[in-house]
Amino acid sequence: MNKPEEHHHDSPAALRAEALEQLLTAKGLLTAEAIDNVIEQFQERVGPLNGARIVARAWTDPDFRGRLLEDGTRAIEPWAFEGGQVDKLVVVANEPGVHNVVVCTLCSCYPWALLGLPPKWYKDPAYRSGIVRQPRRVLAEMGLQLPEATRINVWDSSAEIRYLVLPEQPSGTEGMSEEELTALVTRDAMIGVAVL
């Protein structure tokens, strides 16, 4: 697993964060151990693999799929995923002619417990501004050419509901095990900027 780079960067934010770390540590409000624990938690135990397991289960178990789409929060309860940011989960399913994509235009809301911390582009202005205005064009720029007739649902996470896209199962994978299918599911597809 990757560990974040230790070496010093002189970007204003990096220097300032280091200064703030020293100040709060001296005040007894922050410890190096707390930082190490957060890095370990979000790198080792929280990440897109958790979302992929849900997707693969939904592909192989029609009853689970039904429950997941009906009440995502309750359906994923048995996993007890850590990481937070899924007080209420709504899972939206892609189907032929319907594509779903998730954004947070006001900040960068994201289902941490299922996908980990968001990629940089999800948090940056270009995606956040464009996807609610020209989703077809933005998705094409990201390499996803949707047929003209495909209806697009854009979910702007403006409250505490968190959204996960259930991608369509790739054809030819029907006989695969849940574990094999889990390995096929990507973060990009669960945000809705790619299909499988």
Added chain:
Amino acid sequence: MDGIHDLGGKAGFSDIGFRPGEPYEAFHERWEAVVFTIVMTSPRFGAYRSVDEFRHGVERIDPQAYLSHGYYGRWLGGIETLLTEKGLLAAGEVDRAVQEVSGQVQPPAAARPGSEAQIAMPDYQPGAAPLFQTGDRVKTTRLSTEGHTRLPAYGRGKTGKITAVHGLWPLPDFTAHFAGGRQAWLYTVSFAASALYLEGDDDVVIHLDLFESYLEPCQPPTVVMDSCGAASE
């Protein structure tokens, strides 16, 4: 507030910076995890009461820093704003520490302590049952606020349809500014892109999760108006 954070629909940000299949990395540099840890742990020592108070701290940072310092740079600006406002840091304390750490005088910080507007407490009170049901057409308020809100500017004054009722949730417009908490009914409101933008596509639907205090019912007209809004006999 009409801040730089409210990015939905803004034109001109051209480079998405997407790399397909990029492997998951929680943090790219250690300082990002430092900022993340401070933000996640600092409610324990009183930096902020609610996630919305923190979000509003981020919204109030220097707008140019908002665009150029990246996600964790924005979080840093937000948490430094709040730590200073709550008296957990003295004014200028971080500037002096930066100089000690780096030997450099930094460009002005992203943080903007003291920038919170004095707003009136929202007067919304939830009823025992939600005012709207799935299928109802609603119009969003046209009014903006200097305080925190979760109604993006692109969704103001627009007509959409209730597609889900999510129960009672803390009202961000209240909890960002005031202690005590107040809840509001929360809905998913779905808007055809053609109801938002002149060139909007009918096959695109934008879904927003909106609190009841942002919404007005679309009632059948009781008085016949001419096209300029004057009542006619």
